Amino acid sequence: MANDELATAPLETFGGPAFEVLRAAPAGAPPPTALVFASPHSGAVYPEDMIAAARLPVETLRASEDAFVDRIIGGAPVLGAAVIRARFARAYIDLNREAWELDPSMFEDELPDYAQGRTARVAAGLGAIPRLAGEGRPIYARKLTFDEARRRVDLAHGPYHAALDRQLAAARAAHGAAILIDWHSMPAAAASGQRARGGGPCDIVLGDRFGAACSPKLTGLVERELEAMGYRVARNAPYAGGYTTEHYGRPAKRTHALQIEINRALYMDETTREPTEGLARLSRDAEILTRALASLDLAELR
Numbered sequence: 001m002a003n004d005e006l007a008t009a010p011l012e013t014f015g016g017p018a019f020e021v022l023r024a025a026p027a028g029a030p031p032p033t034a035l036v037f038a039s040p041h042s043g044a045v046y047p048e049d050m051i052a053a054a055r056l057p058v059e060t061l062r063a064s065e066d067a068f069v070d071r072i073i074g075g076a077p078v079l080g081a082a083v084i085r086a087r088f089a090r091a092y093i094d095l096n097r098e099a100w101e102l103d104p105s106m107f108e109d110e111l112p113d114y115a116q117g118r119t120a121r122v123a124a125g126l127g128a129i130p131r132l133a134g135e136g137r138p139i140y141a142r143k144l145t146f147d148e149a150r151r152r153v154d155l156a157h158g159p160y161h162a163a164l165d166r167q168l169a170a171a172r173a174a175h176g177a178a179i180l181i182d183w184h185s186m187p188a189a190a191a192s193g194q195r196a197r198g199g200g201p202c203d204i205v206l207g208d209r210f211g212a213a214c215s216p217k218l219t220g221l222v223e224r225e226l227e228a229m230g231y232r233v234a235r236n237a238p239y240a241g242g243y244t245t246e247h248y249g250r251p252a253k254r255t256h257a258l259q260i261e262i263n264r265a266l267y268m269d270e271t272t273r274e275p276t277e278g279l280a281r282l283s284r285d286a287e288i289l290t291r292a293l294a295s296l297d298l299a300e301l302r
Contacts, residue, residue, distance in 0.1 A: 016045065018156035019095075021163050022083045033080035033294045034175040036167045037073050038182045038244060040095035040160070041066035043086035049148070050092050055141035056133055061091045063134040066185040068268060068275055073183055075287045080294050082167045086160065090130070091139060093152040095160050096182070096242040097121060097128040100153070106131050108143040128157065164248070172254050177298045179218065180257040182244045188265035196232030197223075203231040203266055207241035207259035213249025214256035215301040222258060225292050229285050256301055 025032055044065055046058050054061070070085040077083050086095055104110075104117045106129065111117060125132030129149055133139050164180075171178035186205065196202040204226055208219045219235065226233050241249070241259040249257030264270055267278040 016087060018088050019043075019084060019086045019160045019163065021167065022077045022085070024077045024080060030174040031080070031082055031167070031170050034171045034177055034179050034298060035076070035081035035290065035293055036164070036171055036178060036180045037076050037081050037083045037290075038164060038180065039066065039070045039073060039083070039085040039184075040182070040244065041086065041090040041184060042068070042070040043088045043090065043092075045087050045092075046089050047092060053140050053142055053144065053148075056137060056139055060137070061089065061133055061139065062273060063270075064090050064130070066090070066183075067264070067273055068279055069183050069185050069262070071275075071279065072262070072267070072282050072286050073290075075283060076290050079287060079290045081290055082171070084160070084164050084167065086156075088156050091133065092129075093156045094126070094128050094130060095157055096184075096244050097126075098243050098247075099128055099157045099161075101127040101243075102129060102149055103127050103131045106140065106144055107146055107149070109146050111146055128153070164244075168248065168255055175298060177254040177256065177301060179214075179293060179296075179298075179301075180244070180248050180255065181293070182241070182257065182259045184239070184259060184261045185264045186239065186261045188263055188270060190238055191263035191265070194234050194238055196234050198227070198232060200232050201263075202234040203263050205234045205237070205239050205259075205261040207236055207239045207245055207261065208257075209241045209246055209249060210236050213241055213245045213251070214258050215251055217300050218256050218258055218296075221292065221296060222260070222289065225289050226285075229288065231285075251301070 100115045101119055101122055102111055102115045103122045121127055168178040192201040194202045206219055208214050223233050239261045245257045245259045248255055267282050268275050
């Protein structure tokens, strides 16, 4: 398995690369399938500059991680899917947001005109640099500077999305289309409030921006495969897809994007944040789904 790209940074300062791209094919070779998998929230590295500015301990901040999602899709590269996975924590820089989606109240200086400070995600305290952690607690003990935000964007957000865009472009060039699956996890409390199509609380939510981000045949295929495995599936509520799904999902331009949210109770103890036996089952089922997606006739998505 080739590790094609690493976002570089001084190891002693940032704890290593911001993200990794994993592929079965060697660097420069065309991708064997049209599949690109992303895990933007499974990172668990908290750089020292954030820890120094935060009022909350890392153990509290870790509740926002999509823990183990990168392990769930760990078998995808050998099945032909390119995988891009974050290493920096979501609380440091949220890669599933627009880069300049920033809350003005968090900063001591005035933000530039291109900053987007009035979005619903910013209002909820969940911009590209989140203001709040679980249960609405402020993350920082002081106001940040815009230079700090810009460094995080330059270090991680920009390079991550440039790498993701390259993988999608390679898939389109080799196969005529690209399929992006953006993998996430959700708290059990969020899942329990949403009914699945067949009744009962949902295990998995598929977000396709209400049909705008991908062909309905892609959403239908994933839904059928998951339900055949015994999962209870819902669509677009409470998660319809974030920035990644919205930004890259352009079916008319041969890129289909679908977000998958997995109930954390299926594979981990949310209190101890330790994996359970369900992690192995989900990993196996993710491989079954990957094979089904890899064998999809892309002409059916047109």
